[in-house]
Amino acid sequence: MIPRMETRVMEVDPLEDCRSVYKEAAGVLAEGGLVAIPTETVYGLGADALNTEAVANVFAVKARPSFDPLICHFAKAKDIKDYTEVPAELQPLVDKLAKEFWPGPMTLVLPRKPIIPDIVTSGLPTVACRVPSHEVMRGVARALEHPIAAPSANRFGHISPTSAQAVVKELGGSIPLVLDAGACSEGLESTILMPCLDEKGKPAVRLLREGPVTREKLRGICRVLKPGKGKAAEEVLPNAPGQLKSHYAPAKPLILWNPREEFTPEEGVSYGLISYEGESALAQQECWTEVMPLSPGSGRLAEAAVRLFAVMRAMDENDEVQVIVAEELPETGLGCAMMDRLRRAAAKREEA
Ligand code: TXA
Ligand code: MG
Numbered sequence: 001m002i003p004r005m006e007t008r009v010m011e012v013d014p015l016e017d018c019r020s021v022y023k024e025a026a027g028v029l030a031e032g033g034l035v036a037i038p039t040e041t042v043y044g045l046g047a048d049a050l051n052t053e054a055v056a057n058v059f060a061v062k063a064r065p066s067f068d069p070l071i072c073h074f075a076k077a078k079d080i081k082d083y084t085e086v087p088a089e090l091q092p093l094v095d096k097l098a099k100e101f102w103p104g105p106m107t108l109v110l111p112r113k114p115i116i117p118d119i120v121t122s123g124l125p126t127v128a129c130r131v132p133s134h135e136v137m138r139g140v141a142r143a144l145e146h147p148i149a150a151p152s153a154n155r156f157g158h159i160s161p162t163s164a165q166a167v168v169k170e171l172g173g174s175i176p177l178v179l180d181a182g183a184c185s186e187g188l189e190s191t192i193l194m195p196c197l198d199e200k201g202k203p204a205v206r207l208l209r210e211g212p213v214t215r216e217k218l219r220g221i222c223r224v225l226k227p228g229k230g231k232a233a234e235e236v237l238p239n240a241p242g243q244l245k246s247h248y249a250p251a252k253p254l255i256l257w258n259p260r261e262e263f264t265p266e267e268g269v270s271y272g273l274i275s276y277e278g279e280s281a282l283a284q285q286e287c288w289t290e291v292m293p294l295s296p297g298s299g300r301l302a303e304a305a306v307r308l309f310a311v312m313r314a315m316d317e318n319d320e321v322q323v324i325v326a327e328e329l330p331e332t333g334l335g336c337a338m339m340d341r342l343r344r345a346a347a348k349r350e351e352a
Contacts, residue, residue, distance in 0.1 A: 002060055002061055002174045003174075004173050004174065005173065005174065005175070005176055006173075006176075007168060007171070007172045007173060007174075007175055007176065007177070007178060008176060008177050008178070009164055009168065009177075009178045009180050010024075010025075010177065010178070010179055010180065011180045011181075012136055012179050012180065012181050013181065014134070014135035014136055014139075014181060018135075018136065018139055019139075019143075021139075021179065022136075022139040022140050022142065022143040023143050025037065025140045025143070025177060025179055026140055026143035026144040028176060028177050029046060029047065029048045029051075029054070029140070029144050029146075029148065030048060030144060032047075032048070032051055032053055032054040032057070033054070033175075033176050033177070034046065034047050034054065034057060034058060034061060034175045034176065034177075035140070035175070035176070035177045035178070035179065036153040036161075036164070036167045036171065036175060036177070036178040036179065037136060037137050037140055037148070037150065037179050038134055038136050038137065038164070038179060038180070038181040038182075038184060039073070039132040039134040039136075039137045039150075039184065040104070040105055040132060040133045040134045040184055040185045040186045041105045041132070041184060041186045041187070041188060041189050041190050041211070041212065042152045042153070042160040042161060042162055042184055042187070042188070042189055042309070043152070043153040043160075043161045043162070043163070043164065043166070043167045043178075043184065044071075044073065044137065044148070044150030044151065044152060044153055045058055045061065045062065045150055045151055045152070045153035045167075045171065045175070046073070046137075046140065046148040046149070046150040047148070047149050047150070048144060048146050048148070048149075049070075049072045049116065049117070049120055049146060049147040049148060049149035050115070050116075050117065050146050050147075052117045052119050055070065055117065055119045055120055055149050056119060058070065058149065058150075058151065059119075061171060061174050061175060062151060062154070062155055062156050062171075063155055063156045064151065064156040065156070066119070066122060067122045068122060068151075068156075069120065069121045069122040069124055069127075069128060070120050070121075070128070070149040070150065070151050071107050071128040071129070071130050071149070071150060071151065071190070072116070072120065072127055072128065072129055072130070072147040072148065072149050072150075073130055073131070073132055073137050073138075073141055073147060073148045073149075073150055074129060074130070074131050074138075074141055074147050075131070075138045075139075075141040075142040076131065076138075077098045077102045077103075077131050079147070080110070080129050080131075082113070082115070083112060083113055083115055083116055083127060083129070083147060084110040084111060084112055084113060084127060084129065085110075085111045085112070085113055086110055086111065086195075087111070089197065089203065090195045090196070090197075090203055092203070093195050093203040093204075093205070093222055094108065094110070094195055096221060096222075097193065097195070097205070097221065097222075098131075100221060101213050101217075102130075102131040103131045103132055103133040103138065104131070104132070104133045104212075104213070105130075105132070105133070105186050105188075105189075105190040105191060105211055105212040105213060106130065106190055106191050106193065106211075106213045107128050107129065107130040107190045107191065107192045107193070107209075108128070108129050108130070108193055108194070108195060109126045109127070109128050109129075109192065109193070109194040109195075109208065110126060110127060110129055110195070111125055111126055111127075112124075112125065112126055112127035120149050126194070128192065129147075130190055132190075134181070134184075134185075136179055136181050137150075140179075152189060153167045153170060153171060154166075154167075154170045154171075155170055155171070157248075157249055157348075158170060158248075158249065158250075159248055159249070159250060159309050159312050159313050159316070159345075160189060160248065160309055161309070162183055162184040162187050162306075162309045162310055163182070163183050163184070163310065164178050164179070164180030164181075164182075166309075166310070166313060169313075183306070183310070184306070185306065186212045186305065186306065187305045187306035187307065187308060187309060187310075188211055188212055188305050188308065188309075188334070188337050188338065188341065189209065189211055190209075190211045190212065190213070191207070191209060191210060191211030191212060191213035191214070191337070192207075192208040192209035192211070193205040193206065193207060193208065193213075193218075194206040194208055196225070198223055198225060202223070203222060204222055204223035204224070204225050205218070205222055205223070205224055205225065206224075206225045206226070207224050207225070207226065209340075210336045210337040210340045211337050212305070212334065212337065214333045214334060214336065214337070215336065216332070216333055248309075248341045248344050248345050249344065249345045249347075249348040250312050250313070250315065250316035250324060250345060251316055252315070252316055252321065252322065252323060252324050253323050253324065253348075254312075254323075254324040254325075254326060254342070254345045254346050254348070255323065255324070255325045255326070255346060256325075256326055256327075256328055256342055256343065256346045257282060257325050257326070257327060257328065258282075258327075258328050259275070259276065259280035259281065259282045259283070259327040259328065260280070260281060260282070261282070262281075262282075262285070263282060263285060263287065263325060265287040269322050269323055270289040270320055270321055270322045270323070271287055271288055271289060271321065271322070271323050271324075271325055272288065272289055272290040272291070272292065272315045272318060272320075272321035272323075272324050272325070273288045273290070273291045273292070273324075273325050273326075273327070274292055274294065274311055274312065274315060274324060274325070274326040274327065275291055275292070275293050275294070275327050276293070276294050276295060276299055276304060276327050276329055276330075277293055277294075277295060277296065277297060277298070277299040278291060278292075278293030278296050278297070279293075279297070280327060282325075282327060283327075288325075289318075289320045289321055290315070290318060290320065290321055292311045292314065292315060294307050294308060294311060294329075295307070301329070301330070301332075301333050301334040301335050301338070302334060304329065304334070304338060305334045305337070305338060308338055308341065309341075312324070312326075312345065326342050326345075326346075328342075329342070
């Protein structure tokens, strides 16, 4: 049983001097407490990565299975070398990726040193590392002087929170502190890459989770392999739920639909539509109780990404809507990561 407690929400504005807030949050973490902390992607549920009891508590509070490893957040890329053992043949590629995308929404899965507790990595020989661009997560990690292990601050399998209010809805009453810096600027979880050697022994990356660092952005930097390709893939890949078919799911059923095809509603069921621009033939149909556009009018993928989880959450909370229909999005750039999340949300229904 998770003890019930009062959840304090502290507002923090990274444009002001936040050192006292960072110090206070780091104090809670240093005592083994959990703190929900904003990043540019989604809010994370942070624990001191070197405190096994605190990390165990993260799994308990989220009801997360122990085989799903956590991401460690660092204040600076330079700090990562104390916790990882990158093979010499991969170091130049790791340096290049770090220079290009850190601080930012990229996570690198790297061989770990023993200082990282087994519980963080679900016993894997690797640890997922990220230097976020959000000043608040980095500020707290700097004040703690340890990496912060933080999964998304939602209950396992639910929609990731992109605001402090969403965190409170997910975990209020079971954690002591939430830092509120407003909405997340990316809105989708980080891209997860595992640097590796390809079949020819050349440095490449395996794309473990699509995210804001898109395939297009990686082009010209290195070859991108699908999970399971390249040397010794089986040994190093976890059975990780971020990669489970059903994940990131609203409580209500979600159906993915081609916006150019007509939708036939079932008698007596009320439907809400998540529409890309809000102007498709599908959106004009009369059958919707509610239509929520992701990027009204102009259809910008970056805007849709920022809003996707908040809109999914709003549809889930709307009592008038029983079934959510989401338009398929263009599968270029950020559209790939969004379609990945929508497919997993829809898979829950197929599995049920
Ligand atoms: O943007 C993000 O990545 C957010 C913020 C808070 O940083 N975090 C996040 O964490 O999305 P989470 O726990 O929801 O997803 C972490 C995923 C795992 O499900 C797993 O797929 C992958 O990271 N992962 C972690 N450690 C790994 C490892 N050693 N090898 C392979 N995959 C790993
Ligand atoms: Mg998650």
